[in-house]
Amino acid sequence: MRSGSNLEKVLEDGRFAVTAEIGPPRSADPEPIRKHARDMKGSADAFNLTDNQTAIVRLSSIASGVVCLQEGIEPVIQMTCRDRNRIAMQSDVLGASALGIRNVLCISGDHQVFGNQKEAKNVYDVDPVQQLMMFRKMRDEAQVWGGDKLEEAPKLFLGAAANPFADPFEYRVRRLSKKINAGADFVQTQAIYDMDRFERWMAQARELGLHEKAHIIAGVMPLRSHKAAMYMKNKVSGMIVPDAVVDRLRTAADPKAEGVKLCVEQIEHLMSIEGVHGVHIMAVAWEEIVPRIVRDAGLLPRPSVREAIVHPYHS
Amino acid sequence: MIIAEQKGIEELIGILEGHKDILVVGCRSCVAICLAGGEKEVGVLSEALRLHSDMRSKGWNISEVTLERACEKEWAYELDQLVEGKDCVISLACGVGAQVIQELFPDVRVVPGLNTSNMGAPEEQGVYNEKCGGCGDCVLHLTGGICPIARCAKSLLNGPCGGSQEGKCEIDPEVPCAWDQIYHSLEKLGRLELMDVPIPPKDWGPSRSGGPRKMVRSEAILTDEQNRMKGGKR
């Protein structure tokens, strides 16, 4: 075990993992995170806390992760290369580990033009591949980048993001391979709507044996309406939403129920694909639907490989 | 070359508050090519300022001159007589030229007339693209001759981010994705395997992050004797 995290255990046990996303609030109040944690507890093995997603200032991912620990759910903290240089990154990962956080997802981060701090200076001292190299060195060799010894290595289960829907398509799997070679233990993908393209991508990944080198967790995002689908299609970078999906929601009598049904079907499909080791549910601003989706997909109960999360904050 | 554009006249008028005898200085090098600070632009700006002065009875005396290369002392010294009696120089040279002029003439205030932007190239007349970020440790041999530092919005070194779609960068559908370009350039060069070679965290020491950079070519430095023969170091 590299980190001893619940997510790592589930995946290493060969169980189909479930992760879900929690968007930290644009506020100093941790209550929304607590509420999501209580609502979703038991529905997933670990929960991603986004890091100032779309470059909008929010409660920090590490602090949100600690709130999750207090609520007895396991966090995956996301860390962008946009806002921290290598000094801050390594320091934050030591801090996160000290606070009991084990899962770290390394990402480049949405460019600041998308957010509410467009005038910001971005960092990009390292990119996500280099971030993984750095964190793996810290964990496996107890050394910071450059070689100085760490008295105590951080306990980390390292994640990378992959987007099968970005271009050039022929290169996407090789880019993932670079991330896995750099240290990614698990991979979470962009939300999948175009199953054909995802299958082609997975086939390439299997050809390179990537499904055996890292745990690939496929992303899904339930949609509440055809408007939400249109938004994803047109406004979110790096997304492909086929017209059939939009039409299905448009013509549905109860779009929300249809959205849930569609998501469950997608999960069932993904479970049947060789090399997919889990599903990552991103119910942005619709977190309360997660337990139902997980239940309908027949993924309950979650394996209790970790009896109770023991950490300094649990009251 | 250095790419720059003129500051708005309103902003300049604000900066000039309190000045009277003003010299507009242009440069015939990069900023003339990008139509920001050559002789023409010096003429137009000077005339615009005169017009404003006359409209508002400011009594500004505006004179104009365009140097061959404002960033070289030898050329910038040509201002010697011209700055006499001036209380302000508007530099239509790039930020480098403006500083060289200020260094040479410490008694007169030099204000920037340009916003100096980047190291780039004219794509066509009137269109200029950034090409190099001056990182001090060039990687173009690994990236198909396309700079990921300056041309990728995130300065990524190991391939395109998840926002790259149909050759465009996530920041703007008008902006090409540098990594998409790199991929296709390497493909044409038959060097696609370079896309698989991981590039470790970059040493930004030789870049601006390492502090202001100084380059010394000792073999090129003139001796005191040579300087005397040349007419003396000023």
Add this chain to the structure above:
Amino acid sequence: MRIIALVCSFCGYASADMAGVTGQSYPASVVPVRMPCTGRLDVSHILSAFRNGADAVMVVGCLEGNCNYQYGNIEARKRVEQARGILAQLGIDGERVEMFNIASNQGWRFAEAVKEMEGRVLRLGPGPVRR
């Protein structure tokens, strides 16, 4: 009132002349300034005209496609636009400057153009600098 007409040596000047020859009446406030081609026009010429007391500036070149130097009149139109941008920053209405394309035999159009500019000055008031 003073309207400066920057006219090219070909159609611009000839159309002003033709206006006189054919007995067109137009305001006496216009002062034609002859230049080889409107392609010689510089933004600073327009600015200078205003600085020297003009209320309006008109640039008169040949019809598009008929420039004696191929596209001098196209360039001139761009410079008029550029001048408008600078005038706006100085608080001067861009309508005070206009580009006209008039053929040498269209004296009546020259007269109309002058009237048009006079109308604008009457509407906008005197130019930015009185001399």
